[in-house]
Amino acid sequence: MxxxxxxxxxxxxxxxxxxxxxxxxxxxxxxxxxxxxxxxxxxxxxxxxIKINKEKLSDQAHENMKKEVLDWADKRAKQKGLAVSNRYFGAGEISSGDWYAMTPKGELQVSNQGSPGPKAFDRHNLVGVVMYKSKNGTTGFDSKAKSLTNIESYQNVADLNQPVTKYLFADDGNVYEYIFKPNEKVTLSSGFAPKDHNDKDPNLKPDHAFSLSEDESADETMQRIVKQYGMQSK
Incomplete structure (x- = not known):
């Protein structure tokens, strides 16, 4: 038992x-x-x-897209009494890695050096522009800004006592913007940070976060671009 x-x-x-x-x-x-x-x-x-596959865009299609955005920016800047340039980003010798912006939708790649490459980002910028009050009275496209470097920033062309706005036209069909106030330092690299800065440091964070643009004309331009190039990039 x-x-x-x-x-x-x-x-x-x-x-x-x-x-x-x-x-x-x-x-x-x-x-x-x-x-x-x-x-x-x-x-x-x-x-x-993702509305537009950037990797599958032809060089010509990308150039046409840039021209369409710059044409919009030129017209919009003139309406607002501002100057505009496509020199919205520049890293100089700060880092050889890819740079990105932070948006409400997540990280947005703005430069591609292959480190870590497009696959590391959910979203990618297609075209970018910057608008500012010209210190020389220029309205619309500012040819004087073509040779700007990250070191000299916008001080040679912009009245930095006035806001400076950067626009990003992304492959998810959205336009993102950040408006730098007069008391904020703004350079070509402002608003962005390098991914994988080096083998030891963690990823750096952008000093500012972009938001969805409230400019309806910018969004209308983006939707035309999506309609025109979205099918070609699939």
Missing amino acids: KRFLTYSAAVASLSLFLTGCSGNNDKKTSDAHAQTQQQHSKEASTSKD
């Missing part, structure tokens, strides 16, 4: 142990499945967000 009770207790303990292992395995399987589902969901969401 004693042996029977001991044997029964052992069987019960083994059963509880196996049930526990099974539960743990089921939980691990469930967690792994959930992580896979989340990853697939993120990838699907990212895929749906």
